[in-house]
Ligand code: SF4
């Protein structure tokens with residue numbers, strides 16, 4: 001792959017889109033020495049195209065910024081950003097004709113010198129939908145690059161672990177959490193204007209810095225993301241306390257796929273899986289079944 | 290966990306019942322003088338589809354020993370499809386709780402109609418026995 005060529009192609013595309021007035025802004029990433037990896041930027045002038053960058057540390061999912069900007073927006077999106085975008089389209093949170101997707105081929109990103117969270121399970125180096133393609137050699141065609149998902153099979157782990165082992169893993173992560181909610185802020189599927197955890201007016205949703213609140217926050221969030229999480233791992237990447245609950249989300253992804261045959265982030269026209277039903281839906285685990 | 294379980298211990302089972310069927314079924318069990326263990330604490334809801342999964346999570350996180358949810362049979366929901374959405378939600382929730390180490394025998398879902406007092410009693414007995422076998426829920430509440 002050639003990150004310099006990809007960066008140049010991205011800058012040229014941004015310059016053209018803004019100069020010709022095709023879009024009002026371009027969402028991308030820019031070098032940030034203070035944090036040590038590129039961070040999000042929204043550019044509105046063609047002169048700023050040079051601020052955009054594409055390198056091996058571009059692991060941040062920027063799809064969430066489509067929800068915080070208006071007008072016609074271009075976005076430099078890799079495969080996982082596009083999965084998030086497809087979910088947002090399926091949930092009617094974005095209009096397809098307002099979004100211009102610059103598809104960036106991505107061979108897997110690096111964070112802190114190691115493969116970034118999520119890249120181990122990535123099904124494809126190529127974004128699912130795009131309006132412009134920038135292949136890994138900087139050309140306008142995607143190169144033939146195979147991805148081999150090799151991450152943990154959570155269902156298998158679940159079946160082979162005792163309740164005590166599962167509880168230990170869960171509580172070990174829960175106890176690290178400081179309830180800062182950065183994971184929610186970074187998540188492209190957590191776009192509620194009034195998140196349940198902020199609704200302190202409801203007395204039964206009491207928020208304390210205790211274990212019960214942390215359990216309630218994380219399990220409820222996992223429920224809200226069922227059938228909507230695309231395994232981009234934005235939450236894990238931003239957590240300053242190193243909380244790693246990705247396996248819960250993956251476990252649900254596997255369950256939803258096995259039970260309802262649904263994969264999130266593939267079809268922008270699909271009806272969200274938790275917003276549909278069939279008369280034959282599984283009742284495994286129900287009483288007397 | 291299992292040492293301090295004795296047969297006298299009665300678990301506390303938070304029970305969500307749909308107003309239109311299961312709640313009436315429970316009522317019928319009462320007026321028919323059917324006996325069942327005093328383990329359930331009933332919360333009446335308008336429909337199984339009204340049960341926010343957070344209610345169940347909150348009950349478990351705050352230390353309830355078990356949860357029982359019962360609504361109208363599929364096809365009989367008074368709001369047409371509330372229980373159909375609930376069915377998927379409950380299936381996913383159960384998997385999520387299992388992943389987190391909460392034994393799947395603590396959380397139960399079933400369908401009971403207004404005339405099925407006997408199946409309501411059977412469900413309460415079965416769930417009480419299952420939760421009693423697991424012993425108290427030591428997950429939440431405590432630091
Ligand atoms: S970012 Fe980490 S510490 Fe903050 S709420 Fe999320 S899991 Fe907890």
Ligand code: SF4
Pocket residue numbers: 184189190191192194195196197220221224225
């Ligand atoms: S945790 Fe749930 S309520 Fe909060 S922002 Fe995410 S989806 Fe919305």
Ligand code: FES
Pocket residue numbers: 307308309310335336337338360361365366367368369371372
């Ligand atoms: S009205 Fe009983 S489940 Fe909907």
